[in-house]
Amino acid sequence: xxxxxxxxxxxxxxxxxxxxxxxxxxxxxxxxxxxxxxxxxxxxxxxxxxxxxxxxxxxxxxxxxxxxxxxxxxxxxxxxxxxxxxxxxxxxxxxxxxxxxxxxxxxxxxxxxxxxxxxxxxxxxxxxxxxxxxxxxxxxxxxxxxxxxxxxxxxxxxxxxxxxxxxxxxxxxxxxxxxxxxxxxxxxxxxxxxxxxxxxxxxxxxxxxxxxxxxxxx
Numbered sequence: 079x080x081x082x083x084x085x086x087x088x089x090x091x092x093x094x095x096x097x098x099x100x101x102x103x104x105x106x107x108x109x110x111x112x113x114x115x116x117x118x119x120x121x122x123x124x125x126x127x128x129x130x131x132x133x134x135x136x137x138x139x140x141x142x143x144x145x146x147x148x149x150x151x152x153x154x155x156x157x158x159x160x161x162x163x164x165x166x167x168x169x170x171x172x173x174x175x176x177x178x179x180x181x182x183x184x185x186x187x188x189x190x191x192x193x194x195x196x197x198x199x200x201x202x203x204x205x206x207x208x209x210x211x212x213x214x215x216x217x218x219x220x221x222x223x224x225x226x227x228x229x230x231x232x233x234x235x236x237x238x239x240x241x242x243x244x245x246x247x248x249x250x251x252x253x254x255x256x257x258x259x260x261x262x263x264x265x266x267x268x269x270x271x272x273x274x275x276x277x278x279x280x281x282x283x284x285x286x287x288x289x290x291x292x293x294x295x296x
Contacts, residue, residue, distance in 0.1 A: 079103065079113045080122055080135075084267055087138035088173060091158045093131065122273060124219055133220065134161055137168030137263050143224055150176040150193050162226035163206045167256045168263035170195045184227050185234035196260060204252035205232040207239065212283070213296040228252060248292050258286045 082102055086094040094102075099110045114132065118125045124134035133140055138158060145160030147169045160166030160179065170177040176195030183190060194200050209225035216222075229235040235249045261282050265271055274282075276295050283293045 079110065080117055081269075081271075083123060083132055083135050084138070087135055087140075087158070088267055089156070091138075091156055093133075093135070093138075093140035096130065120273070121216060121219075134223070137161065137165035137172055137259070137266070139165070139223070144181055144227060146180040147177050148180075150178055150195070161220075161223040163228040163252065164226055164255050164259055165223060165263075166228075167194060167200070167259035168266070171260045171263040172266040174264070179228075181228050183230045183234055185229055185238040188230055190228060190230070194256060196264070199256050200252045202251070202253060203231045205229045205235045205249055206252050206255045207235045208248045208250070208292075209243070209246065211292045212294055216296075250288070254286050254288070258282060258288070 079099060082099055083094060086092055086098075096107050096110050096114070099114075100107050103110065111130065114123070114125060115129060117123050118129075123132055123136075125131065126133045131140070137160070139161040140159070142159050143161050145163070145166040147158040147160045147166050149156060158169050160169060160181075163181070166179045166181070169175075174196055176193060176198060178191060178193050179200075180189070180191045182188065190204070192201055192204075206226065206228050210217075210222060214222070229238065232249055232251070239247055239249070262274075262279070280295050283289070283295070
């Protein structure tokens with residue numbers, strides 16, 4: 079079931095419906111919902127508030143958030159919604175594809191548009207702000223993703239924080255987040271994918287220099 083969800087996101091930029099999944103698996107809608115809820119409980123995907131559809135399958139999201147991701151190759155017309163700055167890098171990583179990310183700086187509204195991919199880092203001056211510590215990410219995962227935003231630079235991220243959420247969050251450079259996204263999401267579409275352990279993911283954070291209490295996973 080999980081693989082079918084990711085297949086639809088990768089190929090068409092959308093989440094499959096419960097009816098579609100039931101048809102593909104020759105099962106009932108009730109059975110599909112049961113499996114989806116189990117996957118959501120395991121943090122393998124995120125359901126809508128009513129629990130009757132797929133909202134997110136990281137790094138993909140079924141609804142617009144703040145990022146649009148498109149292939150750099152002009153002959154590939156796929157389009158994905160990026161749930162956050164990290165997930166937007168993760169889409170290129172998961173698809174092993176060079177992409178263009180389009181978003182806007184929350185502080186000044188400047189349109190940010192740049193190519194990136196598994197071997198192409200983002201512009202060095204860009205910054206990313208994480209709104210809450212790692213141990214709280216899944217308390218409201220959609221809310222967390224919504225606020226992992228990309229800024230023109232650290233100064234703009236700092237000003238936005240001072241004006242809107244003083245004393246909270248963590249600001250890092252976008253290149254660090256890009257580096258983290260490659261191993262975090264790079265195997266997400268592989269056949270036989272198995273979720274990473276907490277220890278594995280903690281090591282990925284540390285390898286990118288994201289250490290200390292803020293980055294400690296639950």
